[in-house]
């Protein structure tokens with residue numbers, strides 16, 4: 001029996017990396033997937049893979065930072081059982097190298113984008129008897145990572161918002177959890193390596209791989225498997241928690 005049969009899932013940032021893997025896995029488990037992504041090309045690729053495999057997927061070209069765009073998409077969708085707040089951007093630098101515009105950009109997408117989706121989706125879930133929310137936090141929510149000032153700010157906020165939602169809507173049958181991956185090999189990681197470490201791409205990739213004691217980065221599908229469990233009814237007793245998925249990064253880096 002498919003684990004998400006009959007469920008409707010909204011996945012932000014489903015056009016690439018982790019969001020793509022989650023979209024494909026949720027669709028293969030019977031969910032109708034709605035991707036909210038800024039980049040229609042990536043989202044179209046995800047949708048065509050899903051449709052070729054016999055799954056159901058609809059695209060909504062949305063900038064999650066814009067509340068009116070998120071509200072309009074959610075209104076079109078109707079019933080929603082699952083929300084995955086996944087859209088996110090990176091910034092490398094300590095506070096001295098984080099200009100106001102960098103800070104604002106990361107805040108707008110990673111923090112306000114998640115708030116906008118929560119603001120739009122919670123009333124729909126309440127009206128339909130509940131739902132499951134999964135927020136993409138990070139190891140940067142939990143430990144000090146060098147040169148990730150703005151990014152850590154945003155992922156700390158995700159961690160805290162996820163718990164706040166879990167507390168406030170428990171009696172509406174809404175569960176909210178977060179996952180905290182270490183490095184996952186996606187265009188997000190390749191992008192910030194090539195932008196911030198030009199000419200040192202291979203060395204930096206190796207360094208970031210080895211920073212997980214397990215010796216490599218995660219694969220997006222490994223993150224999607226945990227997301228599937230947490231968003232399925234198998235996790236009905238789990239709410240208000242964060243799950244590191246980190247190749248030993250937090251506890252074994254000694």
Ligand SMILES: NC(=O)c1ccc[n+]([C@@H]2O[C@H](COP(=O)([O-])OP(=O)(O)OC[C@H]3O[C@@H](n4cnc5c(N)ncnc54)[C@H](O)[C@@H]3O)[C@@H](O)[C@H]2O)c1
Pocket residue numbers: 012013014015016017018019036037038039042062063064065085086087088089109113136137138139180181182183184185186187188189
């Ligand atoms: N890759 C990692 O190592 C890693 C580790 C921990 C947490 N995360 C988190 O996981 C999430 C996904 O990361 P990824 O590596 O798959 O990233 P990615 O860059 O591969 O994909 C991000 C997706 O989000 C979309 N997006 C970006 N800004 C948007 C906006 N304003 N509105 C709508 N869509 C937007 C992009 O178009 C893209 O499709 C992010 O929240 C990231 O912070 C990633």
